[in-house]
Amino acid sequence: MKKPKKALNIQKGVESVSPINQKAKLNAKRFQKKQKPAQYYIEGILESNRTILSQAITLVESVHPKHQAKAREIIQGCLPHSGNSIRIGITGVPGVGKSTFIETFGLYLCKDLNKKVAVLAVDPSSEKTGGSILGDKTRMEELSVEKNAFIRPSPSASSLGGVSRKTRETIILCEAAGFNTILIETVGVGQSETAVHSMVDFFLLLMLAGAGDELQGIKRGIMEMADAIALTKADGDNALACKKAKNNYQYALHMLPAKESDWIPPVLLTSSLEKFGISEVVDTIESFKNKTSITGYFDHHRKTQNQYWFHESMKSRIGDLLYSFTRVKEQIQQLDEAIIQSKINPFDASDQVFETFIKEITKQQK
Ligand code: GDP
Numbered sequence: 001m002k003k004p005k006k007a008l009n010i011q012k013g014v015e016s017v018s019p020i021n022q023k024a025k026l027n028a029k030r031f032q033k034k035q036k037p038a039q040y041y042i043e044g045i046l047e048s049n050r051t052i053l054s055q056a057i058t059l060v061e062s063v064h065p066k067h068q069a070k071a072r073e074i075i076q077g078c079l080p081h082s083g084n085s086i087r088i089g090i091t092g093v094p095g096v097g098k099s100t101f102i103e104t105f106g107l108y109l110c111k112d113l114n115k116k117v118a119v120l121a122v123d124p125s126s127e128k129t130g131g132s133i134l135g136d137k138t139r140m141e142e143l144s145v146e147k148n149a150f151i152r153p154s155p156s157a158s159s160l161g162g163v164s165r166k167t168r169e170t171i172i173l174c175e176a177a178g179f180n181t182i183l184i185e186t187v188g189v190g191q192s193e194t195a196v197h198s199m200v201d202f203f204l205l206l207m208l209a210g211a212g213d214e215l216q217g218i219k220r221g222i223m224e225m226a227d228a229i230a231l232t233k234a235d236g237d238n239a240l241a242c243k244k245a246k247n248n249y250q251y252a253l254h255m256l257p258a259k260e261s262d263w264i265p266p267v268l269l270t271s272s273l274e275k276f277g278i279s280e281v282v283d284t285i286e287s288f289k290n291k292t293s294i295t296g297y298f299d300h301h302r303k304t305q306n307q308y309w310f311h312e313s314m315k316s317r318i319g320d321l322l323y324s325f326t327r328v329k330e331q332i333q334q335l336d337e338a339i340i341q342s343k344i345n346p347f348d349a350s351d352q353v354f355e356t357f358i359k360e361i362t363k364q365q366k
Pocket residue numbers: 092093094095096097098099100101232233234235236270271272273274
């Protein structure tokens with residue numbers, strides 16, 4: 001019997017790759033291998049080309065020594081064009097409403113204030129587990145298609161190591177690409193806040209009201225870093241609880257030591273869903289920038305941050321160099337084991353590693 005004709009005929013699987021496809025594959029490989037010069041990325045970034053900006057960030061995130069060297073060149077080229085922005089750190093426990101806030105806040109900045117906003121994420125979980133809290137969800141749907149916004153999820157599992165240094169370098173590239181508002185999101189669980197604090201001008205802590213424990217496991221240290229607390233979801237049934245909590249938090253903030261900036265952090269009520277309190281957050285940040293610019297703190301803070309990053313960058317490069325010697329790497333693995341077995345103390349172990357390191361470097365220079 002003749003089979004009836006169907007629109008969806010099941011095709012036989014392709015048995016061999018056609019020569020044309022093979023050629024395309026080869027070309028793609030060659031393209032990947034062909035390194036573009038740093039100048040190509042620098043020019044692309046300065047022209048605000050997002051694709052090139054993304055590619056350059058991938059180089060920054062790469063652990064490959066060749067990519068790292070290229071990334072350094074790109075950063076050098078972008079540095080003179082960076083710095084012209086406000087860098088805002090946004091933190092809070094999972095569920096506090098960070099993504100929703102950033103979506104509403106970011107859209108307000110782009111659409112109402114005509115700002116160019118880059119959103120970066122520092123996710124300590126990705127460094128430890130290879131998974132990413134911040135990358136998994138479908139987040140910031142409207143902001144991700146907004147022409148004045150650029151969202152870069154946290155580095156993937158294949159590009160781990162020094163997530164915070166990479167974020168810092170990514171800020172430089174985004175600023176050179178013309179983004180004048182940089183939002184850096186982190187999960188408020190205490191690991192990455194210090195790193196984020198060391199790269200932002202303003203640190204915004206998002207908190208919930210009426211969630212039982214008023215401080216929600218937010219460590220005192222994080223409260224001390226905050227330049228403002230925004231109580232999220234201050235709408236509907238939660239509105240009254242938020243008003244009460246506002247006073248409690250304001251009191252808690254007054255109890256903390258005065259800030260070097262002389263800035264008194266306010267507590268703000270916000271609702272990302274009902275879109276209120278958002279312009280107040282913007283005004284607060286503006287006011288912070290104006291006041292601290294007048295006192296000189298704003299510039300001073302960035303300079304001390306640069307000093308901090310100078311030291312961090314040296315440490316991280318020396319660390320990379322240390323591990324780049326196979327003999328040293330193997331010795332570290334053996335000594336790690338020896339320490340567990342109590343065969344050696346950590347100080348003697350590090351002396352031994354250092355000795356091998358010096359020998360290897362001297363050998364290399366001969
Ligand atoms: P994150 O884990 O901190 O990024 O939190 P999300 O932004 O994913 O928000 C967690 C939950 O809170 C989601 O179900 C949101 O819809 C809800 N949410 C966020 N902002 C608001 C708000 O302003 N009002 C209310 N009522 N719910 C909100």
